[in-house]
Amino acid sequence: MQMDERKRKILRAIVQDYIATAEPIGSRTIARKFDMGVSSATIRNEMADLEDLGFIEQPYTSAGRIPSDAGYRYFVDCLMDPQVLNPEDMEIIERESTKRINELQEVIAHTSKLLSELTNLTSLVLGPHKGKSTFGKMHFLPYQPGQVIMVIVKENGVVENHIIDVGENLTAEELQQVAGVFNQKMRGYSIGQVKRSILHEIYSELSRQRLLIDNALDMLRAILDDNEDEERIHLGGTLNMLNQPEFKDLSKVKTLFKVFEENESLKKVLTPRQEGLNVTIGGENTLKEFRDCSIISATYKVNGLMIGAVGVLGPTRMDYAKVIAIVDFMTRSLTEVLTKHRR
Amino acid sequence: MQMDERKRKILRAIVQDYIATAEPIGSRTIARKFDMGVSSATIRNEMADLEDLGFIEQPYTSAGRIPSDAGYRYFVDCLMDPQVLNPEDMEIIERESTKRINELQEVIAHTSKLLSELTNLTSLVLGPHKGKSTFGKMHFLPYQPGQVIMVIVKENGVVENHIIDVGENLTAEELQQVAGVFNQKMRGYSIGQVKRSILHEIYSELSRQRLLIDNALDMLRAILDDNEDEERIHLGGTLNMLNQPEFKDLSKVKTLFKVFEENESLKKVLTPRQEGLNVTIGGENTLKEFRDCSIISATYKVNGLMIGAVGVLGPTRMDYAKVIAIVDFMTRSLTEVLTKHRR
DNA sequence: TGTTAGCACTCTCCATCGATGAGTGCTAAC
DNA sequence: GTTAGCACTCATCGATGGAGAGTGCTAACA
Known part of the structure; x- marks a missing residue:
């Protein structure tokens, strides 16, 4: 059995009506509502065919028909007028x-x-x-005594700021030095790629700011880690x-x-x-x-x-x-x- | 009519049982479940009193009783054992x-x-x-060509960062100069308090960075405005x-x-x-x-x-x-x- | 005076039943 | 190929009628 124009027309009518009313629709209603030019009995025969084809189904005996998943699929793929957004x-x-x-x-x-x-x-x-967040650049800005604002620019352009403890008061120069080392060593790396050797280099170059580095690294791990959020x-x-x-x-x-x-x-x-x-x-x-x-x-x-x-x-x-x-x-x-x- | 100890005990039983089961509770059930030492008939009498007092009510004739709002109130204020969190x-x-x-x-x-x-x-x-957000401090950091990161520290300690257009490429010194002027003129002010005279001063001191200032002020307005979020x-x-x-x-x-x-x-x-x-x-x-x-x-x-x-x-x-x-x-x-x- | 047992009464809930109506499938006629 | 007619099916809805839970009242009891 094949789909012909009339079957398509009937299927379209069923889908559209059911979308609008959420009620199963019967042959008589189709004949009345959409003027098909044929009687309900003819439509009834066609609907039996459509059911055999798997496009429509009855929720229970002698209720009207509703579209099956396959019916919706056929509607979406073949029958639907592609609509321009109003x-x-x-x-x-x-x-x-x-x-x-x-x-x-x-x-x-x-x-x-x-x-x-x-x-x-x-x-x-x-x-x-x-994707994997990679380190782009880092800046430190003064905040409260003992704390600084750490601004992280990731390579994808996202900017985040966080407050971290630095323990003692550091001068602007010292902060800039730390940021400089980070920027030099870590650019382009995700946190997973930062090998122990790199960390080692950072620590050895900045032996005095241990607390600051620890906190900064902690924060970086949290930020660059696949951020679920x-x-x-x-x-x-x-x-x-x-x-x-x-x-x-x-x-x-x-x-x-x-x-x-x-x-x-x-x-x-x-x-x-x-x-x-x-x-x-x-x-x-x-x-x-x-x-x-x-x-x-x-x-x-x-x-x-x-x-x-x-x-x-x-x-x-x-x-x-x-x-x-x-x-x-x-x-x-x-x-x-x-x-x-x-x- | 006064609340006495027995009435209180019955009311407590009703409230607790209803909280647990969501079913109206009858006199017989109370007598059985909570051993009151009296018969259901006595409880029935007491319940009639409690109903007169407005503490319990019947959803319909000859159902059990449920607590009324007043009943819950009495329970919360007088009957409930203050519970320590488990x-x-x-x-x-x-x-x-x-x-x-x-x-x-x-x-x-x-x-x-x-x-x-x-x-x-x-x-x-x-x-x-x-409350009203007031301006604390501002910093600029380099970002892309033609754009900078503006970091705002509000007086309440909240830090935000935003990217703004600066039009042309400005040097770090120029940016620092702009930030310096803002920090000097606006500290402690909410956006509503920034008078025209202050704006005037800012513009006159920084006549050349017009686009940057405009964008920065726009952003400040958005940030310091009562942020509904x-x-x-x-x-x-x-x-x-x-x-x-x-x-x-x-x-x-x-x-x-x-x-x-x-x-x-x-x-x-x-x-x-x-x-x-x-x-x-x-x-x-x-x-x-x-x-x-x-x-x-x-x-x-x-x-x-x-x-x-x-x-x-x-x-x-x-x-x-x-x-x-x-x-x-x-x-x-x-x-x-x-x-x-x-x- | 307070408590209890007994009993009639009320009202919800639930299952059952039958009427109604929408809709089908089949058959026969056009 | 199309249509009219008809028997049949099944969900829905309202009515009916127990069953059960619970009450209020009365009378007896301590």
């Missing part, structure tokens, strides 16, 4: 992205919020994978799930929310299989808790180097055309903002 | 608080998480109210509410979660009426959405200056003794950590 949403995204935003962490939180508000679904944003996943609009009729059952909500608390699983889900846009439908999800959900995700770049991903999670019955348009536009906008920001 | 929890808190934590924001997130995990309820943490409320364990039998009704969950999204209301709820520990029970809440909830909150200090608050939100039926002990210990620990951290 101008209002586009404007919102662009307006929001021009706001002054300082911290990467804030950009992520902001993106996440926007995404969930526009889709009324749950958004997932994975911060840029930083920026790789953490950010969730937005988890509560939107409560508005979806498929989650009117509390136990379903709970299992879903339990997953939300496990960062590792989420990271795996969102980590892109390939660059660009991905659509994962229902049972295609590796995570069994998401077998009733679909995920639209896309990657973004910064300087072509760091790679992160944003995604939207919703029930399998979601407005694919719209969500895809939003996610697509959002990643483009995000790439642009981040590139501008750290030019 | 050693395991105490150890957890102390172990966690010794972890290296750099950012204030992280301390807050961490506290919130810990609090919700220990209580199985929802935690609220209000970051320190920073650090005053934002942090929620933890919102999902714990789903495990409470009183929220098995989805619509209740939704109204509650809606409030969670309004930071302003939450801030108001948590902003302490007085220093130290506060218990707000059910209908005592000003927020009508929280009329079925109780809040245990407490304030914490940093250097006796900044004041924030932590709180735990749960159903009216909560284990007051335990939660109070946890919140109390937690604020003490928090005060200690923060004081040590920014000594």
Whole structure:
């Protein structure tokens, strides 16, 4: 049996109606709502075929039909009109992205919020994978007696500042000397690459500032170590799930929310299989808790180097055309903002 | 009618049993479970009295009794054994608080998480109210061509760094000169106090670095302006509410979660009426959405200056003794950590 | 006077039952 | 290939009617 034009038309009608109403739809309703030019009986026959093909299914005998995962997949791949994001949403995204935003962490939180508000679904944003952080440059600035501000510039351009103890009062010259040695010996190294010989050299050149060096190295280890923080996943609009009729059952909500608390699983889900846009439908999800959900995700770049991903999670019955348009536009906008920001 | 010892004993039994089981309790059960030395009929009479006094109520005719808000209040004020935090929890808190934590924001997130995990309820943490931020000191450090790192030390000791454009390449001496002028003119001032005359002086002394000054002032305005971010409320364990039998009704969950999204209301709820520990029970809440909830909150200090608050939100039926002990210990620990951290 | 036993009464909870209605699959006619 | 007709299925909803828990009241008892 083959798909023909009429079958496609009927399948499209079923998917669109179910996306809108969340109710199984019957042959009579299709004939009435979408004027097919044929009677309900004919549609009934076609629907039997569509069921044989695996594109639709009945929740129970003599209910209407709903799309199966395969049906959604066919819809997304072959039937859906690729939608241009509606101008209002586009404007919102662009307006929001021009706001002054300082911290990467804030950009992520902001993106996440926007995404969930526009889709009324749950958004997932994975911060840029930083790769191995390598030491770029270090400065010391005076702070309180016995403490200094240590400013670290990593090679990828990220700047961090921390306060460390130096024990005794050191002069500006002494501090500069210490920083100079660090800058000379460690530039371009990740903390793992700093061999004992290098440490040895540092200590021997700066034998008198032992406490300062110890504290600085401690801090560097913490900073340059694969910093989980920026790789953490950010969730937005988890509560939107409560508005979806498929989650009117509390136990379903709970299992879903339990997953939300496990960062590792989420990271795996969102980590892109390939660059660009991905659509994962229902049972295609590796995570069994998401077998009733679909995920639209896309990657973004910064300087072509760091790679992160944003995604939207919703029930399998979601407005694919719209969500895809939003996610697509959002990643483009995000790439642009981040590139501008750290030019 | 007066409360006597037996009435108190019965009320305590009702509250404790209801806290544990979430089921209305009847006279027969009380007589059986807690050996009162009297028959159920006697307890029945006493319960009728307690109901007249307003301490207990029936959800419906011929169900058992449950404590009223007034009943909980009486329990908390007069009946409850003040509980010492159990050693395991105490150890957890102390172990966690010794972890290296750099950012204030992280301390807050961490506290919130810990609090919700220990209580199985929802935690609220209000970051320190920073008051007006005033300018302390500024430094410039080299970054990329055309950009520099601006390090701001506020008078309260907070250090921030930001990257700003300087247009042309400036020498280290020029940068130091600019910073010197800022440090001399603006020390101790909040951005609102910087009068036009001061700006005028800065511009006239540094007529050539116009772009740098403009950008620096822009950034200072953003940084010193009442930074909402650090005053934002942090929620933890919102999902714990789903495990409470009183929220098995989805619509209740939704109204509650809606409030969670309004930071302003939450801030108001948590902003302490007085220093130290506060218990707000059910209908005592000003927020009508929280009329079925109780809040245990407490304030914490940093250097006796900044004041924030932590709180735990749960159903009216909560284990007051335990939660109070946890919140109390937690604020003490928090005060200690923060004081040590920014000594 | 306080305590207890007994009893009728109330009200929720739960399972059962039947009517309703939406929708299907099949057959036969067009 | 399309359509009308019809029997059949199954979820939903409201009504019904025990079962069980708990109360309030009365009367007896110490």
